[in-house]
Structure formats: structure tokens, C-alpha cells
Amino acid sequence: MTIxxxxxxxxxxxxVFASVVFGITQRNSPRxxxxxxxxxxxxxxxxxxLAGWVMWLIRR
Amino acid sequence: xxxxTATKSKPADTAQPxxxxxxxxxxxxxxxxxxxxxxxxxxxxxxxxxxxxxxxFTMFFLxxxxxxxxxxxxxxxxxxxxxxxxxxxxxxxxxxxxALDWGHGAxxxxxxxxxxxxxxxxxxxxxxxxADAYHIxxxxxx
Numbered sequence: 001m002t003i004x005x006x007x008x009x010x011x012x013x014x015x016v017f018a019s020v021v022f023g024i025t026q027r028n029s030p031r032x033x034x035x036x037x038x039x040x041x042x043x044x045x046x047x048x049x050l051a052g053w054v055m056w057l058i059r060r
Numbered sequence: 061x062x063x064x065t066a067t068k069s070k071p072a073d074t075a076q077p078x079x080x081x082x083x084x085x086x087x088x089x090x091x092x093x094x095x096x097x098x099x100x101x102x103x104x105x106x107x108x109x110x111x112x113x114x115x116x117f118t119m120f121f122l123x124x125x126x127x128x129x130x131x132x133x134x135x136x137x138x139x140x141x142x143x144x145x146x147x148x149x150x151x152x153x154x155x156x157x158x159a160l161d162w163g164h165g166a167x168x169x170x171x172x173x174x175x176x177x178x179x180x181x182x183x184x185x186x187x188x189x190x191a192d193a194y195h196i197x198x199x200x201x202x
Contacts, residue, residue: 003125010174013122014181017115021185024108025192028202 008048015044079198092193093151096186099193112189119182120153128175129165130157143176149183149190 005013023037079085084103092099097113124130131143147154157163163179166172195201 001125002127003122004169004171005122005126005174007174010126010171010178014119014178017119018181018185020111020115021188024112025188030107 011048012045015041015048019044079200082197085194085197088193088197089190092190093149093186095152096150096182096189099190100196103193103196105196116150116182116186116189117153119178119185120150123175123178123182124157124162126175126178127166127169127172128163128177128179129172130154130163130179132158143180146180146183149185149187150179151186154183 019037019041022040023033023035027033027036088099088102090099091102095113096116097109097111100109100112129143131140131147133144135141135144165176192201
């Protein structure tokens with residue numbers, strides 16, 4: 001089976017799975033795990049979008 | 061004066077007590093490495109274990125489906141060796157993949173490079189999960 005994902009979809013999937021693992025392993029209580037997981041996801045996804053805009057500006 | 065010397069307290073003992081070596085502190089990380097998430101499941105952390113298992117398994121299989129490359133131990137190049145270190149973190153998944161001769165990578169697809177990164181990071185995330193299973197086993201984490 002072969003799948004072809006776009007760069008953005010790949011980055012979002014990567015962010016989701018990495019954030020789940022970071023959230024579970026880096027915090028102690030379930031509430032903190034959820035909060036940290038969401039924070040990591042926001043940082044990953046936000047970083048991707050920000051980097052995309054920076055590259056767009058550089059190309060101009 | 062003599063009294064003051066007598067009441068001098070000893071410097072605080074800052075040495076941390078060593079973690080007890082229990083069967084669980086050996087079995088949980090080993091099982092967690094072999095089957096991602098199982099180190100948590102064996103310690104009855106069902107939710108965490110299943111989430112870790114789902115995340116790492118899915119990331120690894122997505123990497124394979126994107127035709128990512130699985131590194132071999134004797135790659136020859138230093139970057140290949142680093143890739144192998146990342147891959148080997150996936151434990152049983154890596155062993156099965158190599159046994160079935162999957163993960164040759166496809167140079168013709170741009171997304172195959174993303175797949176290679178997915179495979180490496182799945183292994184690295186499993187290393188973190190293994191360390192977490194160990195911390196639970198020694199009582200450092202609830």
C-alpha cells in the first residue's frame with residue numbers, strides 16, 4: 001500500500017502523533033498531559049505555518 | 061564556643077536515593093521497546109499505553125506507506141548510522157520490517173523522504189515512551 005500525502009498533511013499528522021507522545025511522557029497528571037499536548041501541537045502547527053509564510057516572503 | 065562547635069550541623073546529604081531494581085523496572089522498558097506502548101499497558105496505564113501504541117504504530121506504518129527508507133546497521137555513512145539509531149527505537153516494528161524486507165525507500169517520490177523521517181521519529185518517540193515506562197516502574201511518576 002502506498003499513500004501520497006501533501007507536505008502540510010504530513011506535517012499536521014507528524015504534529016498530532018508527536019504531541020500525543022510528548023504530552024503523555026512529559027507531564028504527570030492527565031489534565032497537564034492534555035494541556036501540554038495541545039501546547040506542543042499548537043507550537044508544531046504554528047511553526048509550520050510561520051515557516052511557510054517566511055519562505056513565501058523570502059521568495060518574493 | 062565549645063557549644064557552638066558541638067551544635068554545628070553536618071552538611072545536608074544531597075545524594076538521591078537509588079531507584080530500587082525491581083522486575084517491573086526491567087520488564088516494562090524492555091517490553092515497551094519491543095512493542096511500543098506495552099510498557100505502560102503492563103503497568104495498567106491503559107489509556108496512556110493505548111494512546112502511545114496508536115501514535116507510534118500509526119506513525120511507523122504511515123512512514124512505510126509513504127515509501128520511507130528503513131536504515132540498516134552497517135550503512136557505512138555517519139548519517140545512515142544516526143538513522144539506524146532512530147529506527148531501532150521502534151523495536152519489534154523495526155525487526156519485523158527488516159525481516160519482511162520492507163522499507164527500501166523510493167527516490168522517485170518526494171513524500172518518501174517524509175516517510176523516512178516518520179520512521180525515524182517513531183523510533184525516537186518510542187525511546188521517550190520507554191524512559192517513561194521505566195519512571196513509572198520505579199515510582200518516580202504516577
